[in-house]
Amino acid sequence: MKLLIGNRNYSTWSLRPWLVLRHFEIPFEDEVLQLSGAGWRETLAARSPTGKVPVLLxxxxxxxxxxxxxxYLADLYPEKPIWPADRADRARARAAAAEMHSAFMGLRSNAPMNLRASHPGKVNLDAVRKDLHRVEVLWGDLLARSGGPYLFGAFTAADAMFAPLATRLRTYDLPVSDVAGRYVEAIYALPAFQDWLAQALQEPWVVDDDEIDVIQGRVAPGTIA
Known part of the structure; x- marks a missing residue:
């Protein structure tokens, strides 16, 4: 089994299934497909039916x-608690995952994931305020039900879906409650996440489209080392 992923530093959608595979000890290998550089779109189009990552082979x-x-992984490995065992919690987890898939556009557009960076104060809070409120309500409700440290007690696919959002809160030092802050710490403490992060920090590549200083016009494309 192979997972095609984008640059670890930036690729939010790649991080999510990778965490599930690694945390639940499912044997796999991964291959990074660049999200910048000469011919990168053509390479993705040749390897992925959607022209995007991730792709599981x-x-x-x-x-x-x-x-x-x-x-697919949950079906293939029903013995692994990828989703919560309780039916009601499983429904809540899938609803939260679907909301993450379709919402939080303010955070996704204005605070791109960048694991190597620290950019406090660079995000327009008015552009993300609604999303910050919603994530506080969602996380707060689920954590109150479960007691934490993850949304349903133990780590599940719902946490994998929200892991990239958690990194945005840290990278841009966005104002959140202590409850949300502890959840961000729990994501960072997950061994599988630490593994991904260590590899992301070693990547030499820069994707200008995901660098906030380029997006906001502070530096020219191609000038970030």
């Missing part, structure tokens, strides 16, 4: 799209 089966990959 399992024999002749090709599965694009993060949630589809996670659901």
């Amino acid at each position: 399992d024999g002749d089966l090709v599965v694009p799209e993060t949630i589809a990959i996670i659901e």
Whole structure:
């Protein structure tokens, strides 16, 4: 089984199924497909049916799209608690994952994931205020039900879906409650996340489209080392 992923430093959608695979000790290998540089779009188009990452390859089966990959893994390994065991909690977890997939556009557009960086004060809070409020309510409700440290007690696919958002809160030092802050710390403490982060910090590549200083016009494209 192989997972095609984008640059670890920036690729939010790649991080999500990778965490599920690594945390639940499912044997796999990964391959990084660059999200910048000469011919990168053509390379993605040749390897991925959607022209995007991630893509899971399992024999002749090709599965694009993060949630589809996670659901395939849950079907393939029913003994692994990828989703909560309780039916009601499982429904809540899937609803939260679907909301992450389709919402939080303010945070996703104005605070791109960048694991190597620290950019306090660079995000327009008015542009992300609504999303910050919603994530506080969502996380707060689920953590109050479960007692933490993860949304349903133990780590599940719902946490994998929200891990990239958690990194945005730290990278841009966004104002959150102590409850949300502790959840961010729990994501960073996860051994699988630490593994991904260590590899991200070693990557030499820069994707200008995900660098906030380029997005906001402070530096020219191609000048970030």
